[in-house]
Amino acid sequence: MNSTTRTIGRTAGVLTAAGAMALVATPALADSHTATVSVLHAVPDLPVDVYANGERLIDDFQPGTLTDPLSLPAGDYDLALYPADAADASGEPLLSAMDVAVPAGANATVVAHLTEAGQPALTPFVNETGDIPAGQARVTVRHVAAAPAVDVRAGGQVVVDGLTNPNEESLTVPAGTVNADVVLAGTDTVAIGPADLTLTEGATTVVYAWGSGDAGYELAVQEITGQHSAPSGVPGGSAGLADESGMPLPVGAAVVAGLALAGAGAVRLARSSR
Amino acid sequence: MRPAAATAVLGLALAVGAPTAWAVTRPEVAAGPPVQRVLERTDVAPQAPPMAPTSQAPPPGAATLPPVTVRDAAPSDAPVAPPPVRLDLPGLGVTAPVDPVGIAGDGQMELPEDVDRVGWYRHGPQPGADGNAVLAGHVDDREQGPGALFPVRDAEPGDEVTVTDAAGATTRWRVVSRELVQKQVLPLDEIFARGGPPRLVVITCGGPFLPEFSSYRDNVVVVAEPVVDGAP
Structure with a gap:
């Protein structure tokens, strides 16, 4: 004691x-x-x-x-x-x-x-609580286990290397599910995982590697939401069929026809008055 | 003499009357209150009582600590709610399949290539959850012609909207506002809000077509709120 x-x-x-x-x-x-x-x-x-x-x-x-x-x-x-x-x-x-x-x-x-x-x-x-671009997710990895330096892999690729206790590293990645594991730094010796991690769009997912050699190593996950950004706009059409900038053709044609008719009438009126 | 005068008058009437009649009968650019005002309202949550915050800070100086809730931190599969699969606006003859979409390469909301389909912004709320569920589609395409949402520019307050999810459950909505908004001033943060009362926002393109950009100047934005009467 x-x-x-x-x-x-x-x-x-x-x-x-x-x-x-x-x-x-x-x-x-x-x-x-x-x-x-x-x-x-x-x-x-x-x-x-x-x-x-x-x-x-x-x-x-x-x-x-x-x-x-x-x-x-x-x-x-x-x-x-x-x-x-x-x-x-x-x-x-x-x-x-x-x-x-x-x-x-x-x-x-x-x-x-x-x-x-x-x-x-x-x-x-x-x-970290800063805004995350639309479509992206932030992932923070923290080493809090009784273990030496580790690498974190996602889909078999090392994404964080040489992380030591009690340090952290953050990445911004496309939102989605990744298959992650933790290996002893510079080796293929898997210490934890693999596990599927859901990286929510617009949120920070904090992944903790924790435990000990005796008790076993595990992952803990904390999600911090509310850092999302809106898309930069909404596209939506390329043909101009819904164009509302001018008069539709039939209306224009009616105006032309009307003017022609009025013109013809006026000419006849002028001639007959001579 | 007389017929000549009549022809002139008739012609003038036609030349003036046709565009006047067109201008009078064309759909208004907006119906109902402005979209932004509707989206900023937070007091219209008929079925969603305001959520109590998980913990309330006591006034400064108070000794009491907030109550604490604890949960397992092991990685878990997030529960996936069934996504919306169909959008119906029976009054306008719109019925379209819905696909979950995300962000396009240029940072804008992604839309299905097929103009007969509508995209649901899957990073935002599900239809019926707190916040705005956003559905959007192309109004037209040079090769494919008019899109499923072409008639949405004629939506009127009171029009009914139904969204069906992959499990067959439906949510029912009533249009409260329709507005033509220039893309540069589209209130994106309000439209894509993930909190507040449940709303449905349907977006397509409209307004003047700008051939030099092969796109429209405006977005047609329709906001609908839940039907609460529970009638079948």
Whole structure:
């Protein structure tokens, strides 16, 4: 217990700095008072209770589960994770992060996970929320597993290479379903998958590689919607049959005929009056 | 003498009367309230109560945290609702098969090559879901002639529209607005909105034909809202 606490104390110290930095570097998009925060549990075999500022936020949070986006007032948060079976907020937290700055307008996911060396950690990731061109999807890959560098392949092609824990990479790709797997960097040794991933148009799909050699490696998926763009227009016709710019031919013909008739009448009128 | 005068008067009447009659009887460029105003209305959701946000931020300073919902994060197959397969406007004699479409290479909405078919913008809402389901088709084609949506420029408020999906279920709609809008000022964000009350937007081309661009200047935009009476 003592060694665990020390380890966690170290983790927490690192986290506070990293958390504050990561979340501050966020463009303000939402309204001016709240931030959008999701929490992902990616530490295998360890159900926890999550506390924010001493108040219980999530009860009995299971590995491999994700909260829906929470709208939180902007501010500094003290986060702590306790074993789910412990009495409420008693004893030493498994993980903690003090004064995590959550600025207004931020969209972030806080991930409880293992480091490459297998130590528990809390890492806040800033989610990209900029507009995505019509027809496209954004995919963000995050390495939060107790594993060395990996490559991510889609349809057998490497699309992200050499990704290390706890880093991420984003791509914008045509919307649709891709067959993806995760391999040890530079090899064909499959660590996770393959799995079919639905990349929704106009949304960011965040794919987490998580787990450990002992507990197994898995994928977790988070979808952040509402970044779609409208098409640039609607085409629709090439013949001019529906043209409404001028008079149709029969009307024009009637006018010409009418004028001719009037002209003829006028000429006869003029002649007879001589 | 007399017949000559009568001929002149008759001719003048014809020359003036024909275009006047044409101008009076031609379809109006718009019917019902402006499309943009209709699309910006959010208070007409007859069957869709406003969705409660997943979590409500407490006022600043309040200690209470929002309730949290949790779900499995494993990759899952998204449930696929049956796509629309047929569009009917019985009053105008329009009945057309519908294909799901996306984005063309130039960034515009993709349309079926076949002018007898209509495209449904598959990245947007299904007909009947929250937001605007957009259906569009070519008004005509140099080789194929008039398209399925050619008569849509005569749609009037109150006209009935039916959309049938792949499972055979139908949604029923009533036209509230039809307008000719120049393509440069088409309110794309409003037309392709994915939130708000369920609406059906049917689009084709119209207005003056610009031969130098082989295309029309305007879009014909028809907006319909759900029929709520539940009659068969």
